[in-house]
Amino acid sequence: MDTIIGGEPAQDPIKDGDQRTFMKDVIEASREVPVLVDFWATWCGPCKALTPALEKVVRAAQGRVRLVKIDIDKNQQLVAQLSQMGLPLQSVPTVVAFAKGQIADLFQGALPEGEIRKFIEGVLKTAGGQLPGADLLAEAKALLEANDPAGALELFATLGQQEPDNAEALAGLARCLMLLDEEEQAAQMLDSLPDAIKAHAEVAAVRAALELAKAGREAQGKLGEMQARIAADPDDHAARIELAVALNAAGQRQEAADELLASIKRDQAWNEGAARRQLLQLFEAWGLMDPDTLKARRKLSTLLNR
Numbered sequence: 001m002d003t004i005i006g007g008e009p010a011q012d013p014i015k016d017g018d019q020r021t022f023m024k025d026v027i028e029a030s031r032e033v034p035v036l037v038d039f040w041a042t043w044c045g046p047c048k049a050l051t052p053a054l055e056k057v058v059r060a061a062q063g064r065v066r067l068v069k070i071d072i073d074k075n076q077q078l079v080a081q082l083s084q085m086g087l088p089l090q091s092v093p094t095v096v097a098f099a100k101g102q103i104a105d106l107f108q109g110a111l112p113e114g115e116i117r118k119f120i121e122g123v124l125k126t127a128g129g130q131l132p133g134a135d136l137l138a139e140a141k142a143l144l145e146a147n148d149p150a151g152a153l154e155l156f157a158t159l160g161q162q163e164p165d166n167a168e169a170l171a172g173l174a175r176c177l178m179l180l181d182e183e184e185q186a187a188q189m190l191d192s193l194p195d196a197i198k199a200h201a202e203v204a205a206v207r208a209a210l211e212l213a214k215a216g217r218e219a220q221g222k223l224g225e226m227q228a229r230i231a232a233d234p235d236d237h238a239a240r241i242e243l244a245v246a247l248n249a250a251g252q253r254q255e256a257a258d259e260l261l262a263s264i265k266r267d268q269a270w271n272e273g274a275a276r277r278q279l280l281q282l283f284e285a286w287g288l289m290d291p292d293t294l295k296a297r298r299k300l301s302t303l304l305n306r
Helices: 022-031 045-060 076-084 113-126 133-145 149-162 167-179 183-191 201-220 223-232 237-249 253-267 274-286 291-304
Strands: 003-005 008-010 014-016 035-040 066-071 094-099 102-108
Touching: 014 045, 022 035, 022 066, 022 094, 035 045, 045 066, 045 113, 094 113, 102 113, 113 149, 133 149, 133 167, 149 167, 167 183, 167 201, 183 201, 201 223, 201 237, 201 274, 223 237, 237 253, 237 274, 253 274, 253 291, 274 291
Parallel strands: 014 066, 035 066
Antiparallel strands: 003 008, 035 094, 094 102
């Protein structure tokens, strides 16, 4: 079904094709934008795995590439003609890319989304185009939120190559490296950025997260010690701050914030407002619009306005 955009139906980039429409849907259409042809069969297991991933990446390209799906069993005459032209259609799935009326590239077998995307990017570059940066960024962030830093890293890296000054892409790349236990590489990458990009909120957030992760690892072995110190002296602000850093590193965000809030409540001026500064660093690392940040910030606001 076509999607309505601005009152006009947008053409669906995916359709089923056959030997009658091949010239129009593939050869002629590829003179406007690249067209991928997915040769498949109902009995083909890998085809069932490939097609949904292929469709997802094609739709993400927002009309910069199209997909035509052809059932080889229902279009044997077309398959025979293309095979005579040298296309290896003896096995499926086979995906053939056409650009400007010519065969541009092909692959066989079921590929993961990342490899499909690289294939399409190559075809688009050959044809003088590329995947839209906004969509790459949105998909990369979605993968990161879905706890797939390896998949997100590929997209952030691709966007970083396309747009070297894209601070969000570079921040995302550094965050993925951090999550993949490549903290030193992430820190080196951040250090090499121009000052203007270093100042970007998302870049600063990753840097704060790296600093907290390092400090948290150092403090985690002292959890019992810090808790004992606080039990003995509730005004041991240094122990509360170190405990908060360790709790944050362990993923206990609200518990970390609560320790710092307790310190601020007791003496917000201690060590020139050290607890408040530490809390603000947590907010920066979590993201200023993160739900945990907003919850803890409301508590801080209530505390300071008493």
